[in-house]
Amino acid sequence: xxxxxxxxxxxxxxxxxxxxxxxxxxxxxxxxxxxxxxxxxxxxxxxxxxxxxxxxxxxxxxxxxxxxxxxxxxxxxxxxxxxxxxxxxxxxxxxxxxxxxxxxxxxxxxxxxxxxxxxxxxxxxxxxxxxxxxxxxxxxxxxxxxxxxxxxxxxxxxxxxxxxxxxxxxxxxxxxxxxxxxxxxxxxxxxxxxxxxxxxxxxxxxxxxxxxxxxxxxxxxxxxxxxxxxxxxxxxxxxxxxxxxxxxxxxxxxxxxxxxxxxxxxxxxxxxxxxxxxxxxxxxxxxxxxxxxxxxxxxxxxxxxxxxxxxxxxxxxxxxxxxxxxxxxxxxxxxxxxxxxxxxxxxxxxxxxxxxxxxxxxxxxxxxxxxxxxxxxxxxxxxxxxxxxxxxxxxxxxxxxxxxxxxxxxxxxxxxxxxxxxxxxxxxxxxxxxxxxxxxxxxxxxxxxxxxxxxxxxxxxxxxxxxxxxxxxxxxxxxxxxxxxxxxxxxx
Amino acid sequence: xxxxxxxxxxxxxxxxxxxxxxxxxxxxxxxxxxxxxxxxxxxxxxxxxxxxxxxxxxxxxxxxxxxxxxxxxxxxxxxxxxxxxxxxxxxxxxxxxxxxxxxxxxxxxxxxxxxxxxxxxxxxxxxxxxxxxxxxxxxxxxxxxxxxxxxxxxxxxxxxxxxxxxxxxxxxxxxxxxxxxxxxxxxxxxxxxxxxxxxxxxxxxxxxxxxxxxxxxxxxxxxxxxxxxxxx
Numbered sequence: 001x002x003x004x005x006x007x008x009x010x011x012x013x014x015x016x017x018x019x020x021x022x023x024x025x026x027x028x029x030x031x032x033x034x035x036x037x038x039x040x041x042x043x044x045x046x047x048x049x050x051x052x053x054x055x056x057x058x059x060x061x062x063x064x065x066x067x068x069x070x071x072x073x074x075x076x077x078x079x080x081x082x083x084x085x086x087x088x089x090x091x092x093x094x095x096x097x098x099x100x101x102x103x104x105x106x107x108x109x110x111x112x113x114x115x116x117x118x119x120x121x122x123x124x125x126x127x128x129x130x131x132x133x134x135x136x137x138x139x140x141x142x143x144x145x146x147x148x149x150x151x152x153x154x155x156x157x158x159x160x161x162x163x164x165x166x167x168x169x170x171x172x173x174x175x176x177x178x179x180x181x182x183x184x185x186x187x188x189x190x191x192x193x194x195x196x197x198x199x200x201x202x203x204x205x206x207x208x209x210x211x212x213x214x215x216x217x218x219x220x221x222x223x224x225x226x227x228x229x230x231x232x233x234x235x236x237x238x239x240x241x242x243x244x245x246x247x248x249x250x251x252x253x254x255x256x257x258x259x260x261x262x263x264x265x266x267x268x269x270x271x272x273x274x275x276x277x278x279x280x281x282x283x284x285x286x287x288x289x290x291x292x293x294x295x296x297x298x299x300x301x302x303x304x305x306x307x308x309x310x311x312x313x314x315x316x317x318x319x320x321x322x323x324x325x326x327x328x329x330x331x332x333x334x335x336x337x338x339x340x341x342x343x344x345x346x347x348x349x350x351x352x353x354x355x356x357x358x359x360x361x362x363x364x365x366x367x368x369x370x371x372x373x374x375x376x377x378x379x380x381x382x383x384x385x386x387x388x389x390x391x392x393x394x395x396x397x398x399x400x401x402x403x404x405x406x407x408x409x410x411x412x413x414x415x416x417x418x419x420x421x422x423x424x425x426x427x428x429x430x431x432x433x434x435x436x437x438x439x440x441x442x443x444x445x446x447x448x449x450x451x452x453x454x455x456x457x458x459x460x461x462x463x464x465x466x467x468x469x470x471x472x473x474x475x476x477x478x479x480x481x482x483x484x485x486x487x488x489x490x491x492x
Numbered sequence: 493x494x495x496x497x498x499x500x501x502x503x504x505x506x507x508x509x510x511x512x513x514x515x516x517x518x519x520x521x522x523x524x525x526x527x528x529x530x531x532x533x534x535x536x537x538x539x540x541x542x543x544x545x546x547x548x549x550x551x552x553x554x555x556x557x558x559x560x561x562x563x564x565x566x567x568x569x570x571x572x573x574x575x576x577x578x579x580x581x582x583x584x585x586x587x588x589x590x591x592x593x594x595x596x597x598x599x600x601x602x603x604x605x606x607x608x609x610x611x612x613x614x615x616x617x618x619x620x621x622x623x624x625x626x627x628x629x630x631x632x633x634x635x636x637x638x639x640x641x642x643x644x645x646x647x648x649x650x651x652x653x654x655x656x657x658x659x660x661x662x663x664x665x666x667x668x669x670x671x672x673x674x675x676x677x678x679x680x681x682x683x684x685x686x687x688x689x690x691x692x693x694x695x696x697x698x699x700x701x702x703x704x705x706x707x708x709x710x711x712x713x714x715x716x717x718x719x720x721x722x723x724x
Contacts, residue, residue, distance in 0.1 A: 247619030248581055248619050248620055248621050248624075249581070249619065250581045250583045250584045251584075261591065261592065264588055264591050264592075268577060268580065268584075268588060271579060271580060272577075272579055275579040275621065276579055334573075334574060334578060335574060335575065335576055335577045335578065336574070337537075337542055337571065337572075337574040337575055338574060338575030338576060338577065340540075340541070340542055341540045341541075341542065341564070341567075341569050341571075341575065342564065342575075342589065342592055343561075343564040343565055343592045343593060343641070344564070344592055345561050345564075346561075410578070483542075483543060483544040486542055486543075487543070490574065
């Protein structure tokens, strides 16, 4: 059965729309992953030297035992951001004589194919062989490798479990990330406890009692089964699993009325975001990114360069544009024909998009004003990047939206629809993130950082001022692509 | 009102629509019949500028449809659920469509009140999003939104499918009345030969993309069509 599923998935990949783009993205991802694995290999081989250098005066074995848990905490954070959930559209298989177990097993098993599961071995096994096996004996080395195997599997399924839960309820993602960040802060910032000593408690004992390696294996098995049973229990069409439906009332946003048709369109789009799980989690992600500044900004008035603020400022005021905008107009795929055939002109449609971006970014900018605590310059840079987002990034996103014809089915529910949040998506947004630096860096290197900021701000403002012209251009561009877009969207 | 000139559309080398010439006059009621794959929906989509034909033009009130938007002012259409914004409640959807035609909420409410029978108490104030309605009820929302636009040209693709018999009969009466009383040009496709011959004055029969019959409805039309579709 697994073989059949694999074949079907390969077919769905090769026969999908945008196959060329998908392949290109996969190749770039592949190269990146390979590079990261090679880096990990390098670090792995010299880990004993690195540890001896960083923790000079401390026994390398103790240092090693200490960092393992730290690694896994960061591993979990990264996995939650980047690891992609295995996708198999289960619906067509549910009514066939296929055991639920084999579907769930397939989904659980394929999730193990991930570079994340390879890295810990590349990183730690060389050290275990070079140092642990020599210092102690083969049995201890084996118990270390088994423990690492166990914790890796545990992390793998824990991350996927959280992601799956988060797909149904975006708050879970926020809460889980928050907890992990607090755990890290508790050690590195507040010094309440030391993760390294907690880690050593286990791995230090492992040296004397190799049997303890069974513990990670047990928690791994436990996590696997939690994940497995969760999958199995949720292999229902969404309508079946959620019986109770609340009364859905009609809503209005009176303040949008003065924007005419564009305002009506924005009202619809706000409803789209609030009433569908996938865009809903996109916006909750955006909320999370409002805290991004806390990671980068340390002490008030201690800013040595503008780079972090440019990056963070663009992210915080523009994350919605990037995160939600990259799937434009796919969100509306299921009623795109209706939009085209109704009395709605394209210029209004595009105006509506600009209006939506402007409203949300303005809100994000207002929410980030408290960062002025870290210095007024940060606020200034945020404002510059806010202008940049409104002027330039919106236009770029809409330009690419005209070239996107991949359907997203909102009505299909989020439970088994995992395309959307993963590393590939971040890759697509890379050009957006790089462009402002391309402009700013030359000025900064020539020691005119203020001029650089002024140019960024002026470019953004200029683009906002000529929005009328940009809308005309985008409209013409839309007409050139509209048949391709609508045909792609019709293709279920 | 509408003129089709030399429309051709092929998919993967197969000709799906091939209409050298077709003229639809103002006030006509036209029924489009044909088996699956005959090209009815594709023809509709070309007429609504949703698909680009390989060649030819659709002209509506003297203006080419493709690339222009004037025709949208007087054309209302419902082909499938792809026309509905499914995360809105029916009321929100009606207000939105009404807003596109500069109709106030009160105006929309008035109009909807006139459709109470047609809705049969299943659409309004039910506290459901359109996506949670049954297919038949979704279809009712689509058709009602078309009627609300007070169009000069109405295009419906299989409006009788999925809806219950009572509503089918109500819909027939509605369609007849807007055509006969208000003079709206109607273009309807259907697989139900009884209904279509009842509602429409002119029947177009499509086969493999071509219009092979163009008949004014008479008492013998139903028999003629049944003979064509009967498989020997």
